[in-house]
Amino acid sequence: MAHVITNECVACGACESTCPVEAIKLGEEGIYVIDPDTCVDCGACKDGCPVGAINE
Numbered sequence: 001m002a003h004v005i006t007n008e009c010v011a012c013g014a015c016e017s018t019c020p021v022e023a024i025k026l027g028e029e030g031i032y033v034i035d036p037d038t039c040v041d042c043g044a045c046k047d048g049c050p051v052g053a054i055n056e
Contacts (some may be wrong), residue, residue: 002036003046008053018048 002020002023005015009031016024016032023038024045034045034054 002039002041003043003054006034006053006055007016007031008051010051010053012050013037014048015045015054018044020044021027028050 007026011026011030011032013026013032015034016022018024019039020042021038021040021052023033023035023040025031041056042056046056
């Protein structure tokens with residue numbers, strides 16, 4: 001199951017830069033989104049998020 005970015009996201013880009021498969025992109029609403037088809041569920045984004053905005 002892919003990770004989910006919550007409303008606590010401050011759009012800092014840390015998750016996007018740590019994702020090894022480039023599954024995270026900045027969405028239209030200014031919040032990053034994770035493509036569940038690309039995500040390999042490694043947890044790098046969750047570990048790299050400074051505000052804890054990524055959940056499993």
